[in-house]
Amino acid sequence: MTWVTELIAGLLVAGALVLLGLGRISFDQALSIITLGIGLVAGKQMARMDKYLERRYSGLAVARKFRGKVSWVSVEEGKVVVYVLPEFFEAATVEAIARYASELFPGRSVEVAKGERVRLV
Amino acid sequence: MSGSGSSSVYTVIEGDIVTEKGANWEGSLGFRWGENYAVSNKHVLPDVGARVVHRTEPWKDSREIGTVVKTVKWRNPTLWDWILYIFTGRPMPANKVDASLIRLDQDVAVQKAFPTPSNAVVVRRGMKVYKRGRTTGVTTGYVVNDNVTVNVDMGNGKILVFTDVYQMSNETKAGDSGGVCRTDEGILGITFAGPESGAYGFGIKATNIVREFGLEQK
Numbered sequence: 001m002t003w004v005t006e007l008i009a010g011l012l013v014a015g016a017l018v019l020l021g022l023g024r025i026s027f028d029q030a031l032s033i034i035t036l037g038i039g040l041v042a043g044k045q046m047a048r049m050d051k052y053l054e055r056r057y058s059g060l061a062v063a064r065k066f067r068g069k070v071s072w073v074s075v076e077e078g079k080v081v082v083y084v085l086p087e088f089f090e091a092a093t094v095e096a097i098a099r100y101a102s103e104l105f106p107g108r109s110v111e112v113a114k115g116e117r118v119r120l121v
Numbered sequence: 122m123s124g125s126g127s128s129s130v131y132t133v134i135e136g137d138i139v140t141e142k143g144a145n146w147e148g149s150l151g152f153r154w155g156e157n158y159a160v161s162n163k164h165v166l167p168d169v170g171a172r173v174v175h176r177t178e179p180w181k182d183s184r185e186i187g188t189v190v191k192t193v194k195w196r197n198p199t200l201w202d203w204i205l206y207i208f209t210g211r212p213m214p215a216n217k218v219d220a221s222l223i224r225l226d227q228d229v230a231v232q233k234a235f236p237t238p239s240n241a242v243v244v245r246r247g248m249k250v251y252k253r254g255r256t257t258g259v260t261t262g263y264v265v266n267d268n269v270t271v272n273v274d275m276g277n278g279k280i281l282v283f284t285d286v287y288q289m290s291n292e293t294k295a296g297d298s299g300g301v302c303r304t305d306e307g308i309l310g311i312t313f314a315g316p317e318s319g320a321y322g323f324g325i326k327a328t329n330i331v332r333e334f335g336l337e338q339k
Contacts, residue, residue, distance in 0.1 A: 059269075059270040060270050060282065063215075063284075064213060064282060068280070070272055072270060072323075073270045074268065074269045075266075075270075076246070115316075116317055116318060118272065118273050118274060118323065119295075120162075120219075120273060120298060120313060120314050121296065121312065121313070121314055121322065
């Protein structure tokens with residue numbers, strides 16, 4: 001099923017060109033259908049990009065939002081662990097971080113653990 | 122630590138002590154790249170044009186081995202980043218690389234700390250990590266996580282965010298910064314941060330360093 005979108009898009013573009021060649025549709029109509037095909041593929045690629053960005057930036061979003069409290073965020077395949085500085089490791093903060101992280105990482109389990117202050121060595 | 126200069130070539134080893142000439146801190150030498158280059162951390166070698174010195178023991182005599190030719194800039198959010206953050210929620214940029222590039226002097230050779238290939242490898246969880254640094258020497262561990270975003274405390278209330286770094290189980294202490302991390306398949310990266318306990322550490326990926334400095338991947 002990986003190439004279904006591209007296949008449909010290809011059929012649309014080819015069909016539009018054939019119909020245009022046969023004179024059954026106008027240039028503007030053909031252009032609209034071709035744009036639809038291109039849009040399908042572009043939409044698929046954007047969704048992929050979105051997935052990539054989600055993985056790429058969600059950890060960063062959590063780390064930034066709670067920058068004074070979070071020590072580090074580790075993102076794994078099905079799990080996200082947010083390490084909190086010991087002095088902020090209390091129920092309200094843990095709950096707020098867990099809620100925010102769960103929104104950013106739907107479908108993954110979120111764990112909030114006690115971390116340590118990290119410094120350059 | 123090494124530093125043999127019996128012939129006309131002065132040999133140093135990845136993980137040896139390095140610093141900038143005249144500096145009052147010490148770090149470690151990272152991996153060599155090709156015959157003429159090596160890397161360490163930006164916070165060990167912050168200034169382009171500075172001479173890099175090698176020491177055989179902490180705070181002992183030093184010998185010049187090269188010059189810093191490139192370094193990264195710490196990334197701070199710009200106005201545009203703030204606008205995107207406010208209106209679209211896109212997180213502001215963070216640092217991926219803490220590294221400086223050293224051009225080695227002609228009479229200096231860098232030996233690998235561990236006999237593994239010289240290519241930068243993609244870091245994966247569970248990989249074995251061989252690390253060498255000024256303070257803890259040679260340590261062996263594994264990659265605990267390959268995708269970590271860490272808030273690094275720079276002191277005076279300043280925090281720098283580093284993203285796309287790896288966490289390793291190797292003991293890591295002050296002075297290990299810049300030290301090489303290798304795995305059986307090649308170079309993982311260089312050490313750059315650690316917690317107060319020193320029980321584990323964080324590293325900058327070699328693939329990101331190679332990309333940042335425009336070095337040719339082997």
